[in-house]
Amino acid sequence: MTTLRFQLAGHGPVTFDIDHLIIAGWTGRDMAMVEHHIAELEAIGVARPKSVPTFYRVAAALLSSDAAIEVPGTDSSGEAEFVLFSTEYGLLVGIGSDHTDRKLESYGVTVSKQMCGKPVGDTLWRYADVAGHWDQLQMRSWRERDGVPALYQDGPVTRMLSPQELILRYTGQATLPVGSAMFCGTQPIIGEMGHGDAFELELYDPALQRRLQHRYAVQTLPVEG
Numbered sequence: 436m437t438t439l440r441f442q443l444a445g446h447g448p449v450t451f452d453i454d455h456l457i458i459a460g461w462t463g464r465d466m467a468m469v470e471h472h473i474a475e476l477e478a479i480g481v482a483r484p485k486s487v488p489t490f491y492r493v494a495a496a497l498l499s500s501d502a503a504i505e506v507p508g509t510d511s512s513g514e515a516e517f518v519l520f521s522t523e524y525g526l527l528v529g530i531g532s533d534h535t536d537r538k539l540e541s542y543g544v545t546v547s548k549q550m551c552g553k554p555v556g557d558t559l560w561r562y563a564d565v566a567g568h569w570d571q572l573q574m575r576s577w578r579e580r581d582g583v584p585a586l587y588q589d590g591p592v593t594r595m596l597s598p599q600e601l602i603l604r605y606t607g608q609a610t611l612p613v614g615s616a617m618f619c620g621t622q623p624i625i626g627e628m629g630h631g632d633a634f635e636l637e638l639y640d641p642a643l644q645r646r647l648q649h650r651y652a653v654q655t656l657p658v659e660g
Contacts, residue, residue, distance in 0.1 A: 436453065436614075439451060439452075442557060457492060459488050460489045460544070464595065476540065480541030488596065500557040500649070501554070502650070507657075509655055510539070514532060516620060517619050519617045521611040522613060527561060528561075530574075531554060531556065532649075534551040535547050536551055556647050556648060568642040570593050574592055575589045582632075584633075584635065601620075633651065633652045636649045
């Protein structure tokens with residue numbers, strides 16, 4: 436279990452516990468896009484999933500809204516994902532990064548996802564406030580190297596399965612158990628996948644003219660041979 440503190444838009448500060456952290460993978464609505472992402476990872480030695488989508492359980496303690504994470508070496512990278520939090524305040528939406536060790540991913544996806552912190556932004560929206568225009572939302576990320584940010588991902592949330600569909604496929608029901616958080620998949624990257632000195636994430640709501648944003652630095656720890 437981990438205790439998290441956020442700003443809930445239109446409400447103020449909230450605190451709640453997360454007992455279960457789920458990373459949903461291969462969540463594309465368009466199977467051609469799913470195949471593209473599978474091919475990206477195959478190129479760095481990651482085996483194809485046995486089924487799509489796939490749901491990985493990792494430690495809830497990996498969640499953090501800190502401004503930096505520490506990782507071993509330079510084999511990891513981040514990616515923008517919308518994140519669902521099932522809480523006493525209802526179903527909430529945030530922006531996060533399924534930061535993953537790509538070298539270990541070729542050994543085992545579950546193990547690789549357990550090796551890095553999972554950054555999330557410190558502000559959340561109520562899902563009920565965006566459900567009616569969900570397909571208008573846009574998601575972007577930028578990767579920074581040597582002080583220069585470059586667009587890394589850019590596209591609509593319609594590239595991923597909807598929150599309701601992901602919850603149904605994971606639980607077999609219409610609701611996500613309270614105390615659960617789910618990262619909901621990502622979209623193809625622009626250019627080469629790989630390490631960044633920092634990543635910036637954004638979920639943009641054009642209907643309500645607002646953004647969820649988070650930037651985190653990647654602090655590299657030495658790897659002893």
